[in-house]
Amino acid sequence: MYPPRFDYVAPTSLEEALDALAEHGDEGKIIAGGQSLIPMLKLRFASPETLIDINRLPGMDGVSEEGGTLRFGALCRHNQLGAHPLMTSKYHVVAEAGTLIADPLVRNMGSLGGSLCHADPQADWGSVMIALKATIVCQKKGATREFGAAEFMEGIFTTKLADDEIVTEIRCDAANGGFGSSYLKMERKVGDFATCGTAIALTLKDGTIASAGVGLTAMGAKNLHAEDAEKVLVGQAPSAELFAEAAEAAVAIADVREDSRGTPEYKKNVLRTFMKRGLAKAALRAQA
Amino acid sequence: MSNTGIGKRVKRKEDRRFLTGKGRYTDDINLPRQAFAHFVRSPHACAKINGIDASEALSQDGVLGVYTGADWVADQLGGLPCGWLVKSKNGADQVEPPHLPLAPEVARHVGDPVAVVIARTKELAKEAASMVEVDYDDMPASGTLAKAITPDAPQVWPDASGNVSFDWEVGDEAAQQAAFAEADRIVEIEVTNNRVIPNAMEPRAAVASYDPNADSYTLYTTSQNPHLIRLLLSAFVMQIPEHKLQVIAPDVGGGFGSKIYPYSEEVVCTWTSKKVGVPVKWTADRSEAFMSDAHGRGHITKAQMAVKNDGTMLAFRVETYADLGAYLSTFATATPTYLYAPLLCGIYKMKAVYANVKGIFTHTVPVDAYRGAGRPEATYLVERMVDKVAGELGIDRIELRRKNMIQKDEFPYQTPLIFQFDTGDFEACLDTALEAIDFAGFEARRAEAASRGMLRGIGVSTYVEACGLAPSAAAGALGARAGLYESAIIRVHPTGSVTVFTGTHSHGQGHETAFAQIVAEKLGMEVDNITVEHGDTEKISFGMGSYGSRSLAVGGSAISKATDKVIEKGRKIAAHLLEASADDIDFEGGEYKVKGTDKVLPFGAVAFTAYVPHNYPHEELEPGLEESAFYDPANFTFPGGCHITEVEIDPETGVVKVVDVAAADDIGTVINPMIVDGQVHGGLVQGIGQALYEEAVYDDDGQLKSGTYMNYTMPRAADFPMFKVGFHVTACTHNPLGSKGVGEVGSIGVPPSVINAVLDALKPTGVTDISMPATAQKVWRAIQEAKAAQAAE
């Protein structure tokens, strides 16, 4: 299986990459990890004139927590985040998603930014970044735009990113105390897309939920922001009853169709179950 | 004495080339000037071909030819044959439609090849194939077995009314009915055996070349049986005389049945290699494999068992519909008949068993033997039924099995259905497995799981199967169109080293080691002095290849017999050299010895003398030391055993996790314990895969919905615990090794134990039935339905 013919450039600085984007416009396509793009090229679902390989851009794969901000370079690989000590100790939603995406080989190459830009509604990072209320930084030659994660993803495979832009960074407020999070995912087997995924981030203050972030995977045409569920949670003390109520609020926005992964009824059941479990897990971590 | 003989854990001789990346699989073979074939395949399950316009493809620079079914017909060549004739109960032959390598008039399944493009590069062949315009009339299709057996279902073949190829029966129906009349209870069950896709990791491939000077062909192909491919291509498909066709199956990356059969692609490569004048190569993409490799299983069955209230099993009545696909593949009709129904007694003593099997055409890729072939389907039905009987009678499922099983002192045991089992000890296998999995401690584990909100269950299955596919005369009487013996040549070289030629084929089973162990044991040497050759029709005597767990029991026996002949000839040479009578010569530990003396001659010295026969009994013997044997067994072999599986189910999501598996198998004499462990492990994973994950899903219209690894859920490493594998050996009584066969036991024995475990776990929820594969969504739905039913009561 060969992809169609294309030209290839491999810029070695962000500036060069932005120049290349400006030059090629909508005929150019960025390749990051390539773990979604190359299979699509092989199936001839995509046929760009020029691939712009950003894997050689320096400093795009860093993670930092400084001055109250948590920053991810767009080229952070899934496995890198899954194993990152800061994630496994503090931002569990990131660590857990990072070890559940696709399979271990894909995770070695696939990138955070690439996955967000691909905007597959069954992909995981969008939900995580919604839950973290993250900001996605898009840069083009001479200009930068920023979007909230929920806003960035517009629909199936579509985002706010313009043809001449590149996602350089994803950032969110750093947690300080009382933070707990979780990512749960149902897949039929390793390497499958999600049947359902729930990304949850809670901050507890004085025994009540001060803030809540809930993102849903494979529950609609894009990663969903479960705002109603968040509203149910905020200001309340964690309890099984509260979590069940929040779960129903999440189920209410699920817009799913039957496929080989399950009936809508089944998928909504998994969502309900995972919401309850994920909230309990996040709350426990927040209290720890 | 050999340190690497029978029963030793000898490391595999073949491993080194695989470990270093030097295995030579068909796709690794490239011939000078080779071109590439790409097939144009039907996107429709049933479509009339009005015409094929290849002009654009032919105009491409580098395209050497485009050929269609019409070209095949014009060349007056034959079709891919079915290897077994099954007769309907009314005496009629099976309906056996023609299967041309390229469909000339009607495409009958998605993926049915209708044309081939031969081009200089693989990419060009593919691109040019997309330019071939086929004018189809899409017609209604019977895409599933369930649809094909409905009254007004679209017909796959005009001659096969109701899509029935055969309506076959076995067993004494009157005796079955009489036994039913005396029963206290008739227990009924309906089961499906899910259609699955073999998925050997190496996709099929072929490279064919034609030599105009010798007017002969060479075909490298991914086959489990190169001689069978040559025979069928010679006798039926292409009428190339066998001495003009060399078939080589080099290293083959797994088969599991799917690489037994001759396929369109290898035939077309051979055919076109002469037409285009350069070698032609084809390698399947996995997506092509999904729609062109023979699938396995695919049964719908209703059955009743007559029992006494004390648990005595009296008789069994079975009615099965078996999916054949659109064409009859080589063993397609034998698999759901003779390889299935005679095992419907299981390990139990029943007065009568009657089975009726209807072979049904569907608009799908052919269905044929897949690891176990008929025996998993039989075992699944029997063992599901036994658990159901236990439940209805309120008898412990283990006790019910003990009460009815054939006891070890009852062998040979004549079943009511054809087979006579020679040996076995089913109860010992049951006890071994029960102990291995700590069956007695299960309830504590169930309670512990319940405390975590999990449903834990344990399921038991016993089985007996039939291997070896033999004897030829018996198989012939049952409809086999081939002999089912095996060949071997033992070539002793002048310095005493040995080359073994076997007609079986190894595609992962380790024959190069295990077969060397047999010879090493007998000749008192080490396996390092022995090489095993297979897979090339020019090197090897006619052989039948590897399937049906036959290689050791039949092929190994041939090797054993040929080695005996070598020893006997050597005895005469030794007698001459030692100036004794041959009757006074013993052969032991690699030495010929005059009885009661210290006069000895090592085997190597005898071999040397055979080739340097200066002092030699020329009147009595020819020089040289090479013997052959064709071994045709006296009976099938009958491995048996017990598999137990423990599962945990998350009732809120339906996810089933296998937490423990114990297998206790009686495979007869073990040649290499390391290899047999591996064979069992692999079979268990395929069996559990069928029970929990895998299914070839077609929609009613014949579109394949599980045509990639995204939707066909192959079992992966993280899905399994470590297995507890044990053996209880009773030696086969009628072959020289005492071996029965191991390749298929895992995939035969384990599936019902998985489903019985799932149902055991779900007992508190009220669920009483679930079909394979027991996916999470299916289990969850069953729980919801049971809840709703209970609420309604």
Add this chain to the structure above:
Amino acid sequence: MEVTITVNGRTHTKSVEPRMLLVHFLREELGLTGTHIGCDSSHCGACTVLVDGTPLKSCTYLAVMANGRSVETVEGLKQGGKLHVIQEEFKEQHGLQCGYCTPGMMLVGKALLEENPNPTDDEVRFAISGNICRCTGYMNIVKSIQAAGKRMQAESADAAE
């Protein structure tokens, strides 16, 4: 375009089409047929190689992306005529049958052991879950990788003494 790729320690400079997948570069341009192709949808892992030490699917990676990088294939495991410990343990523990998935399994195992020399059953199963084997039932592959880890630790302890 011209690429320079180091494969198993040897540097190759070749002109390739940008669309060429690394697996085709290895198999067709270099004749290294130990790297196998088992599917066309990036699911099976038969084509796994190490790029700068990281296991990747060479069917989902362009040859041009490997420009200037170091690739290790199964053919590079054996050093100086001696099998690598992971190769020896796959043989010892019967971690292979047909051999088709084996190169990928060994390379993933080698990379795992570099990070985690003493992995549990679950850790090995998790690490190899991107690689499909249809023959072995995985159990002996798990044991092979664990045994290789133990031996590598013992050998490095010996070397340290």
